[in-house]
Amino acid sequence: MEKNIFSEYLNKPSLFKNKDVLSVSFIPEKIPHRDNEIKQIVNVLSPVLKGHATSNIFIYGKTGTGKTICMKFVLDELKKIIQDDNKIKSIYINCKMKKVADTEYRLLAYLLRSFGENVPDTGLPTDVLYRKFFKLLDNEKQNIIIVLDEIDALVKKIGDEFLYNLTRVDSELKKGKLTIVGISNDLSFTDNIDSRVKSSLGEEELIFPPYNALELRDILLERSKEGFVEGCIDESVINKCSALAAQEHGDARRALDLLRVAGEIAERTNSKKITEKHVDLAEEKIDLDRVTEIVKNQPRQSQAVLFSIIKTNNEKIMTGDVFDNYREICKNNGLKILTQRRVSDLIAELDMLGIVTTKVISKGRYGRTREISLAIENKVLDRVKKILKENFGE
DNA sequence: AGTCCACAGGAAGGGCAGGCGA
DNA sequence: TCGCCTGCCCTTCCTGTGGACT
Structure with a gap:
């Protein structure tokens, strides 16, 4: 056989049988430890099969508790059983997806596009857009199920008015019927939404508890049977992944990663x-990838702020110090100097991304400010520093 | 008891890009 | 072409505030 630079890869035996099975987006045939939850969703949604109206559902649970996967699973099963597929339509939207459904306009645009508009x-x-959407819904006798994943993020960003509009529509429709399924990571989410929305959206509420280490273990065992070649993985490895993920509020996504x-x-x-040992390395790598990816994709102004925070290099950094350093960096790089107000917002964004942690403290006579500290491990920090130094020529 | 620092963070709105329908 | 609409980034102006200092 002729030597090719890729032949080494092809000839090497792989540890993976089917890597897709190990990804978070994979939907397995059965979902361990979520039978009850699935049954409940099915009970609520079943009436659509006979063309009846259904209650709206609200699903709570932290990341990696199986909310999304269960919902998708149910929708898939539903699709399989529908005979005349024109009458029931389900739309799944992840509201956190940037540039897709993170504003009222985009959400509606997405919904309309999924109708081919x-x-x-x-x-x-x-x-x-609202009018167009309502018209489409009422075009014919049909049931529409809209799943709004990570709905808390969207409401935080644009308010709850769109939810009010969507839920109110349902009562005005003559032919179409609309079911809304909201999925939220935030358990206290409904505290700050309109009570009218709360009562109509939360007709049925479902809470997904976190997985414990044993349940995570079952999930991983199930998946690794399909995902890995037999015998290349010990139970101790799976136990370790489950234990680590269980520490992190029972996050199955983390465990799979x-x-x-x-x-x-x-x-x-x-x-x-x-x-x-590979699991340890994996933990490190996931963290490194996540952070460097975020940093690289930040706009230049935000990078400058982060660079300033890193350069300030104190245990406890204050907004004022960051701003002073930031101005220097801008001057040296021909960057426009933004106002402190804006920089303050950029710092808050970095906090949200988990790159820094901030706490508002009062130093009495010496004012009130944010106390900022870096939230990245040393190894990762070195990498971030390198990226930023390249970007800002130092 | 009151002052006052050094900001936080809300509200409003300016200006631009992208894109519509007329 | 124009007038209008939205999203995005940003500025301006503003009110609020915990607690060390006087």
Whole structure:
């Protein structure tokens, strides 16, 4: 056989049987430890099969508790059983997806597009979109199920008015019927929304508890059976992934990521087996990738602020110090100097991204300010520093 | 008891890009 | 072409505030 630079890869035995199974977006045939939750969703949604109206549902639970996967699973099953698929339509939207559904306009545009309607990215008044949408819904006798994932993020950003509009529509429709399923990571989410919305959206409430280490273990065992080649993974590795993820509020997503990345690392280092050490490396790598990805994708102004925070290099950094350093950085790089108000917002954004942690403190006579500290590990920090130094020529 | 620092963070709105329909 | 609409980034102006200092 002719030598090709890729032949080494092709000839190397892989540890993975089917890597997709180990990704978070994969929907398995059965979902361990969520039978009850699925049954409840099914009970609420079943009436659509006979063309009846259903209650709206609200699902709570932290990340990686299986909310999304259960919902998608149910929708898939529903699709399988529908005979005349024109009468029931389900739309799944992740509200956190940037540039897709993170504003009222975009959300509506997305909904309209999923009906095959052509909508411009911007330009039309929002009420025109609403009207178009209502008309589409009432076009024929049909049941529409809209799943709004991470709805708390959207409401935090644009308020709850759109929810009010959507829920109110349902009562005005003559032919179509609308069911809204809201999925939220934030358990206290409904505290700050309109009570009218609360009562109509929360007709049925469902709470997904976090998985414990044993349940995570079952999930991982199930997936690794399909995902990995037999015998290349010990139970101790799976136990370790479950234990680590259980510490992090029982996040199955985290557990799967750890397992998959550990496998990738093992494979790359030509190891025949995945060991606990690979899990440690995976934990490190996931963190590194996440942070560097965020930093690289930040706009330049935001990077300058972060660079300023890193350069200030104190245990406890104050907004004022950051701003002073930031001005220097801007001057040296020909960057426009933004106002302190804006920089303050940029710092708050970095906090939200988990790159820094901030706390508002009062120093009495010496004012009130944010106390800022970096929230990244040393190893990752070095990498971030390198990126920023390259960007700002130092 | 009152002052006053050094900001936080809300509200309003300016200006621009992208895009509509007429 | 114009007038209008939205999103985004940003500025201006503003009110609020915990607690060390006087």
